[in-house]
Amino acid sequence: MPHKKILILHLSRLGDMIQSLPSVKLLKEDYPESEITYFGIEDFCVPLKNIPWIDNLVAIPSHDIKGISTEDADIDIDAFDRLFQKIPELNTHYDVLLNMTHNRGSSYLSQRIKADEKRGRIFSKENEIVIAGNWGKYLFAVARNRNDNLLNLVDLYVGMAGLRNSPVSCYLPTDSEVDQQCLNRLKEHGFDSGRLVIGFQLGASKSLRTWPPEYFFSLGKLLDEQLDAQIILFGSEREKALADQFHKSAPFTFIDLIGRTPLADLPSFLKNVNVLVSNDTGPMHIAAAVGTKVVGIFMSTAYFRITGPYGHGHIAVQSNYPCAPCLDSTICSQPLCGKSISPETVLQGVKLALGIEAGLTDGSNGASLYISDFNENGTMIYKILDEKNDRFLPRLRSFHDSKAFVSQALWNEWLGLKPDSDFQITGNNDEIADTLQDYKNACLLYRKLYAQGVKACQNIISEFRKARPRVEFIQDKITHIEQIENEIKNVESPLAILKDIHELYSTESEYCNFPRLAHEFLNKYSKLEEIIHCFEGRLNQINQTLSQNA
Amino acid sequence: MRILVVGAIQGGTIPMCRAIHQAFIDIGQQSELLDFSEFQKEFFETRNDNDRSYQFFLKIKITLLEKVAGFQPDVIFGIAQSPLHDADMLTEFKKAGITLCFWFMEDYRIFDYWKKIAPCFDHFFTIQKDPFWKELKDAGCTNYRYLPMAFDTHADCTETGEGKAIPVSFVGAPYPNRVHFFSTFLNDGFQIFGEDWNRNKNPWVVTGDRRITENEAYDIYRRSLVNINLHSSPFPGEFGGGDFVNPRTFELAGLGVFQLMDMRKLLTLHFDPGEEVIALTSWEDMKWAVKYFLRHDEERKAFAEKARARVMKEHTYRRRAEEIIEILSN
Numbered sequence: 093m094p095h096k097k098i099l100i101l102h103l104s105r106l107g108d109m110i111q112s113l114p115s116v117k118l119l120k121e122d123y124p125e126s127e128i129t130y131f132g133i134e135d136f137c138v139p140l141k142n143i144p145w146i147d148n149l150v151a152i153p154s155h156d157i158k159g160i161s162t163e164d165a166d167i168d169i170d171a172f173d174r175l176f177q178k179i180p181e182l183n184t185h186y187d188v189l190l191n192m193t194h195n196r197g198s199s200y201l202s203q204r205i206k207a208d209e210k211r212g213r214i215f216s217k218e219n220e221i222v223i224a225g226n227w228g229k230y231l232f233a234v235a236r237n238r239n240d241n242l243l244n245l246v247d248l249y250v251g252m253a254g255l256r257n258s259p260v261s262c263y264l265p266t267d268s269e270v271d272q273q274c275l276n277r278l279k280e281h282g283f284d285s286g287r288l289v290i291g292f293q294l295g296a297s298k299s300l301r302t303w304p305p306e307y308f309f310s311l312g313k314l315l316d317e318q319l320d321a322q323i324i325l326f327g328s329e330r331e332k333a334l335a336d337q338f339h340k341s342a343p344f345t346f347i348d349l350i351g352r353t354p355l356a357d358l359p360s361f362l363k364n365v366n367v368l369v370s371n372d373t374g375p376m377h378i379a380a381a382v383g384t385k386v387v388g389i390f391m392s393t394a395y396f397r398i399t400g401p402y403g404h405g406h407i408a409v410q411s412n413y414p415c416a417p418c419l420d421s422t423i424c425s426q427p428l429c430g431k432s433i434s435p436e437t438v439l440q441g442v443k444l445a446l447g448i449e450a451g452l453t454d455g456s457n458g459a460s461l462y463i464s465d466f467n468e469n470g471t472m473i474y475k476i477l478d479e480k481n482d483r484f485l486p487r488l489r490s491f492h493d494s495k496a497f498v499s500q501a502l503w504n505e506w507l508g509l510k511p512d513s514d515f516q517i518t519g520n521n522d523e524i525a526d527t528l529q530d531y532k533n534a535c536l537l538y539r540k541l542y543a544q545g546v547k548a549c550q551n552i553i554s555e556f557r558k559a560r561p562r563v564e565f566i567q568d569k570i571t572h573i574e575q576i577e578n579e580i581k582n583v584e585s586p587l588a589i590l591k592d593i594h595e596l597y598s599t600e601s602e603y604c605n606f607p608r609l610a611h612e613f614l615n616k617y618s619k620l621e622e623i624i625h626c627f628e629g630r631l632n633q634i635n636q637t638l639s640q641n642a
Numbered sequence: 643m644r645i646l647v648v649g650a651i652q653g654g655t656i657p658m659c660r661a662i663h664q665a666f667i668d669i670g671q672q673s674e675l676l677d678f679s680e681f682q683k684e685f686f687e688t689r690n691d692n693d694r695s696y697q698f699f700l701k702i703k704i705t706l707l708e709k710v711a712g713f714q715p716d717v718i719f720g721i722a723q724s725p726l727h728d729a730d731m732l733t734e735f736k737k738a739g740i741t742l743c744f745w746f747m748e749d750y751r752i753f754d755y756w757k758k759i760a761p762c763f764d765h766f767f768t769i770q771k772d773p774f775w776k777e778l779k780d781a782g783c784t785n786y787r788y789l790p791m792a793f794d795t796h797a798d799c800t801e802t803g804e805g806k807a808i809p810v811s812f813v814g815a816p817y818p819n820r821v822h823f824f825s826t827f828l829n830d831g832f833q834i835f836g837e838d839w840n841r842n843k844n845p846w847v848v849t850g851d852r853r854i855t856e857n858e859a860y861d862i863y864r865r866s867l868v869n870i871n872l873h874s875s876p877f878p879g880e881f882g883g884g885d886f887v888n889p890r891t892f893e894l895a896g897l898g899v900f901q902l903m904d905m906r907k908l909l910t911l912h913f914d915p916g917e918e919v920i921a922l923t924s925w926e927d928m929k930w931a932v933k934y935f936l937r938h939d940e941e942r943k944a945f946a947e948k949a950r951a952r953v954m955k956e957h958t959y960r961r962r963a964e965e966i967i968e969i970l971s972n
Contacts, residue, residue: 239924413916414931415905415923421883422905422923425771428914458916484934484941485916491930523930582879584826584925 099129099186101202101212103152103161103193105297106136106355106374108245110381111402112192113143114260115249120145122255129181133157138356139378142265150181162197172204190253194235196221211252220599226506227251233592238395238417239492240589242500246402247471251507257470261403264381266359274360278324281347283364288321290442291362291379293370294350295331300392300423301371303430303438305334309342310435311369315442316344324365325350326358326375367445369438372399380406387441391430393418396462397496400474407441408462408474409433412485432458432485444477457483469510476518494519494527495586501634502531502627503589511630515637527586528635534585535628541576541583542621548572549614556607566606573613587627594620643967645673646715648706650723652682655747657856658889658959659721661794662745665963666719676709678702678725703728710735717970720744720763727755732762741970743767747791749886750774752876757781765969769886771908787969790912791889792959793896797856808833810932811866813859814890815874816842822878823925830932832870835862863899867942868935870928871903882923887912892957895919895949900942902931912957918949 100116102109109132119128127147132140134151141149152160156178159171176182182205191202191212203215213232216222223229231248234241250257275285283289292312296302315321323344325335329351338346353361362368362379369387370376372394379386380401387407390396395417396408413429415422437456443449444463462474476493497517504511517524548569555561555569580594597616645666649659656679666673681702688694702725710718718740720726732742745767746756760766760783767789768774778786809831812824816839824834824844832846835858839850854862863869871890872881882904894901895913903909905921915921920935922928935942 414927415882415915415921419883419905419923421880422907424905424907424910424915426910428910429916432916484920484931484938487934488927488931491927495926582822584823584879586926 096125097127097129097184097186097188098123099131099181099184099189099205099207101131101189101191101193101198101205103131103133103157103195103198103201107297107372107377107399108192108194109133109136109140110264110374110377111245111399112249113140113263113381114246114402115253115255116143117145117260117263118250118255118258119253129184129186131181133161136355136374138354139264139359141356142267143263144265148181150179152179160197160201161193161195163195165196167197167200172201175201176204192249192252194232211254216600222600223596225252225254226508229593229596230503230507230589233589233596234398236420236592237588238398240496240499240586241397241503242471242473242496243398244400244402244472245398248398257509259404259466259470259472262381262383264359264378266363266382270357271360271363274357275364278347278361278364281349282345283324283347284322285364288319288446289324289365290315290319290321291324291326291365291368291370291384293326293368293373293375293379294334295327296371296373296394298393300418300427301373301394302334303371303389303391303433305337307431307433307435307438308334308369309337311438311442312338312342312344312346314435314439318439319442319446319448322347326353326361326368327351367442369442372396376401385445387438387445389430389433389438391416391433392427393423396474400462400464402464402472404464404466405445406464407445407477408464409438409441409459410462410489411459412457412489414485414488429458434458437461440478457485460486460489468512469504471509490519491523494524498524498527498531498634499586499589502630505626505630506623511633515634516641517634517638524638528631528638530586531627532631534583534587535624535631537583537585538580538587538590539621539624539628541580542617542624545573545576545617546614546621548576549610549617552610553607553614556610570606590620590623593623643671643717643970644713644715645671645717645719646709646713647673647675648718648720648724648726649675649677649679650721651678651685651702651725653723654889655721655723657794657797658745658747658791659724661792661797661959662719662721662963664794664796665959666967668960669963669967671963671967674709674713674715676706678705699725703731707731710740715740717741717743719966722746722748722753727759729758729762732759736762736764741765743966743970745789747889749874749884750777752874760786765966767966771885789962789965790887790908790957791892792957792962793892793953795896795954795958795960797860805861805865808862808866809936810868810870811835811862812870812872813854813862814872817874817876818878819875819880820872823872823881823928826925827929830936833862833866835859860893860897863894863897866899867939868932869894869899869901870932871901872928873904873906881925881928882906882921891919892953895946896953896957898946898950900935900946901949902928902935904928913949913952918945918952920945 102112129148130146131150134153137151159168186207189207189210191198199213199215199221211224212228213223223232247257292308312323323346325348327350332350335350359378359382362384363382365384367385368379371389376388380403386401388401389409391411396410400408411429411432416429437459441461461477463477464474467473494517552566552569555566647663650656663673663675688698742763743765744763747769766783766786811833813835815836821842834847835849835854837853839847873884873888885907887906887909902920905923913919
């Protein structure tokens with residue numbers, strides 16, 4: 093293993109941090125001799141203390157993170173200077189730096205830390221943000237095109253770390269003493285270890301992503317009536333108000349742990365739960381990390397494909413609203429999509445997570461149910477459980493799924509992932525044929541544009557080799573390149589991720605003189621042409637596979 | 643309350659002036675409409691000649707002053723494009739004890755005349771919230787309030803929609819985003835109606851050389867199985883994500899016809915984007931949804947009916963007039 097000292101930078105929220113842990117575990121498994129340093133925000137680092145494969149956990153205090161973990165264009169250099177003075181690990185030389193943080197401040201931090209190899213989001217020499225590596229580029233491109241992607245954030249981090257994807261379980265070890273203490277505390281509240289236990293995580297970091305508390309209440313009643321389940325409410329101190337309805341009128345018994353589970357103890361508490369029903373939030377990922385089955389509820393900006401609980405057999409309940417998940421530009425002031433997810437649908441999800449035959453629920457067009465599994469290539473996949481083809485909302489979700497299956501099949505090769513031998517696309521056959529044709533047309537268009545770009549760059553380069561380059565000719569070619577770039581910017585096609593990858597490649601071009609710039613652009617167009625070539629080959633394979641299956 | 647509604651000289655807000663005037667009457671107010679639309683021809687004839695244009699606007703001012711002197715309103719109510727731009731005149735009206743209101747039903751990013759006029763009004767109604775409100779505050783306007791568009795139930799009385807069915811249609815102006823997206827709309831019997839579309843060489847343009855009248859628009863809406871409602875944007879590739887909800891959303895819903903629209907930040911305050919109108923976040927989804935709904939008549943009708951019921955309950959000009967009167971009374 094050539095890399096001895098590895099630094100992982102994760103100055104994000106709790107959920108994303110937990111989703112990075114499988115890659116840390118795989119890193120240590122693959123390279124046991126390496127020394128892994130993990131940088132995180134102090135408030136969220138608490139549950140990471142018992143992880144044996146992190147050699148140095150560096151927790152940056154929240155008050156020091158202000159001005160560091162930021163998307164502001166103006167970098168507060170003084171804040172960074174202070175941090176470097178305070179934290180000696182920042183002044184160490186690393187073999188590999190992995191920046192898994194999604195903000196500008198971390199890119200600058202990555203630029204200042206000394207490392208032989210840097211991956212993820214970093215600053216270029218011109219202070220432009222560049223994303224190193226195919227996986228990193230893909231991760232940042234799908235952030236704006238979530239409907240076209242099937243990969244979970246866990247797998248994206250694993251890929252970014254240069255590791256082979258494979259299923260990872262129990263990636264958040266707990267202390268057995270703390271486990272026992274937490275069990276004792278539960279018993280003090282009347283906990284009966286012989287009964288089915290369902291946890292409710294009522295809150296979320298954003299109210300937009302919170303399933304209505306009255307729906308949790310109705311679900312509690314259904315679980316009590318149908319499964320005789322014990323309900324445990326989880327949440328932080330500031331989420332106490334969400335439990336009011338339970339206290340006022342619940343006809344079933346429940347244990348209220350809201351505000352009573354310090355983050356350090358939360359993994360141990362969650363181990364005692366059979367299923368956690370949760371909004372897309374940090375505790376949901378902690379439950380999955382300790383091996384507890386999760387039913388995740390996804391609405392508003394939350395989307396199950398990328399931030400669904402990682403592992404086998406988790407259930408995602410995704411709102412089918414036509415505008416869900418919200419784009420950055422479409423976040424509405426008063427989301428209604430949460431109300432489209434009925435308590436009956438989530439109950440069905442709980443039963444499925446428990447392995448109980450659930451049957452289909454009437455009137456559940458507002459949400460679709462998915463179950464997690466693993467592909468042959470080691471990545472996780474959420475598979476639809478209750479495909480309904482007779483109403484618009486679930487059919488639109490199914491259309492998104494079909495598109496995402498094709499899109500993912502195309503990108504997998506570029507990411508170095510093997511295609512599954514039993515490749516299938518769910519959905520209507522005519523629509524799948526249309527979708528494939530749309531992708532083919534898009535490839536044709538991009539191939540034409542990139543070929544034009546390559547030719548224009550080659551013309552500029554050869555003109556500059558002449559004793560007297562013709563300025564007008566070069567100017568004409570530069571104008572042509574500008575037109576190509578503009579056309580790519582405005583092209584409407586299903587290859588939306590490619591458009592963003594194109595932009596990410598563009599930021600890698602250094603400001604320099606024309607002949608050099610032509611070389612840079614030639615390099616970019618050639619790389620993108622290769623992607624298209626790869627897509628076209630894969631599309632032919634998919635067509636063949638589908639014809640054979642038909 | 644004596645309310646003088648000052649109508650627009652030209653543009654798409656003329657019917658809205660009539661609608662809110664009628665709504666004030668319907669709820670028992672004494673409203674009069676100063677209908678400037680009859681000056682439209684003269685406006686277009688004079689607008690490129692400074693001297694004649696000056697004379698024209700002088701005539702408009704005199705007409706307004708005469709009306710105010712004759713009617714002696716408690717309230718002057720202007721709507722986007724109403725000729726209420728003279729700050730000195732507005733100050734004089736205020737001194738005379740007249741409450742000044744303006745309903746700015748435009749996108750503040752495209753039409754910026756609000757900067758000049760907004761501080762002159764006692765009540766400035768907008769169809770957008772922040773960041774517009776912050777900019778209004780910075781411009782010295784403090785009494786702003788959100789007032790969304792509405793449906794004119796009186797305009798619903800015309801006998802239209804009996805002609806040949808149109809599978810998919812769009813009525814409106816060729817803003818850059820519409821030109822961009824409609825250029826990729828390949829089939830499904832799409833038809834476009836609206837002034838200036840002829841310049842864009844789009845094969846689906848049916849009427850592109852003139853403004854579509856209100857009655858014509860309603861006829862097209864009713865004959866269309868699917869009405870495309872794509873909000874205007876100056877950015878070609880922008881789909882959805884703007885804030886305000888356009889008048890067409892309320893009109894289509896109020897007429898009980900089916901629409902597919904782009905998602906708006908303020909939409910859920912007025913409609914359910916999964917139950918009453920279908921609001922989408924990408925042009926690809928829009929194209930797919932068109933195909934879907936052309937095959938699903940009953941589902942299409944069910945959405946349209948729910949949208950109409952919502953409009954009748956909450957989004958008529960009568961309701962807006964009641965809201966305005968309540969604000970003025972307080």
